[in-house]
Amino acid sequence: MKFKVLFIAGLLCAIIVQSCKKENLAVVSKEQEDLSNVKAALIKLGFDTATAIIKGEDIFVEEDILLKRSELFKTQPRQAVIRPNSIGALGYLLRSFTYFIANSLTHHRDVLSGISEIRNVMPNRVTMTRVYTEAGADLVFRGYNESSTICGFASWPTMNWGIATIELVVGESVNINLFQWRNLNASQRRTLIAHEIGHAIGIRHTNWRQYGEGEFFSITNRDGSPITYGAYTVPNTNNTSLNPDPSSIFNGNSCGRSWGSGFTVGDRLAIRYVSTNIFNP
Template sequence: MAVIVIIGHSCKKNSLALDSTEDEVSKVKTALVKLGFDTASAIIKGEDIFVEGDILLKKSELFKTQSRHATAFSGGPFVIYENPIKFYVSPVLGNSSVITEALNEFSAIKNPYKDTNLPPFLNPSLGITFTEVFNENEANLIFHDFFENSIRLGYAQWPNVLPAENLPPPYVNHARLQTGKNMYFNTFHWSGLSISQKKFLVAHEFGHALGLRHTDWRRSEASAMNIDGVLIGAYTVPNTPNSTTNPDPNSLFNSGAGTTPFFWNGFTIYDKVAIWFVAGGGASAL
């Protein structure tokens, strides 16, 4: 349990630490609040903005990002924009097999709903596929290494939402999710993790690259607030619980304060529903 704290809360600070002018700090803070993020733990270093410990946003893209089992996106469900996802692994991280295994767990997710809004032959599984490439310039998902003598294990870049394509029936047009391109893993810890722990960590961070917040987000964020007449906060994924601070204790996407053990034990049913919502086009009620 001590190790899992690293994943979600290793970047906690009492106030914003920003490399910006006072006016820009105010604008960035307002944007983060409208996205439903807790600004008390935000750290901004130049272009990079860290929230909730292991979620990376880019300052230049912050105002393009729409505002767990919740996500920070409204207007879903979504479909993946780039498919297959071409991924590149830094040689410093070593053999890519455990990363491939973790990504393939997403590909293997079957529709978690009893009924779907498409015939089964059109929508039987998540539909994300992954292809490893060996030229970083060809990749739309990059696994970087970094070295930092700290408790931080890794972090992932937040995605963007693009307009829907105008596809003819029987296709359902959904907004497209452009996954976060960059994922980072700390080699100070990486080599000491077991295969199971690496798989857990990769899958957890890729969930953030898909736009999933920490399942136990209510631990660090109050209920939705009203700012300038607009209700903001977390957007609950339909058919997943969010009424308590720890609604799904075994969720892969819990933060460090959650009760999820730090080893690969698969997705919970609500994890699958949340992943399906942000990446598979959604479905009807359970």
């Protein structure tokens, strides 16, 4: 009797162990599938997967651009722009937005200086309005502390597809590393804020080729619809070399850079290109 009890108990344990193994394999398989889908989406957006950092919902690309796993299919590619724009009704427009500067971020005057530089280049139809509650803000500027060489990062925007136009929705946050911020002067802070806002409205690094990212191309789906991949260059700008515009405020690895002469012609084209479907600087 005792032997039977031990045998049954051992059999039950074996069944449970096997069941757990199958469940664990299923979890691992699901995680691998999810990771594969994320990487495929990043490739379609033109970002390098080798240097991407995936932390749950957060995906960091080019070091300081933050994408959300749940929103990967609400955005589109491209270089100094989020997706190829076009003249007329099919072009997309940046939606006016509100912003809030949290108390966790110091030197608000320098933050406002960077915001002003971006605003001065945007067309009048796009308004950037400061609000004084986080709940009422589309874009939030925050400070955080991290012992690293990264000065900050910003959320990538998403898109709303309408009947006649496509609406570009600003990223939800600009996050500044106080570990670096406290040691920057006013000119360097202005540059950093303008750089990160650029990401929040869909401008990626001008020197994106240095990140190993692919050129834009389009193929046709089975149903005849276009499928686009890779990074895209703003019309009327030079982007044929690894770093075609060394003075660009939107170059990567530029933490600690001073404002100097400010935006280049290419920068201004990029800002206007993501703000409205106008190609003039």
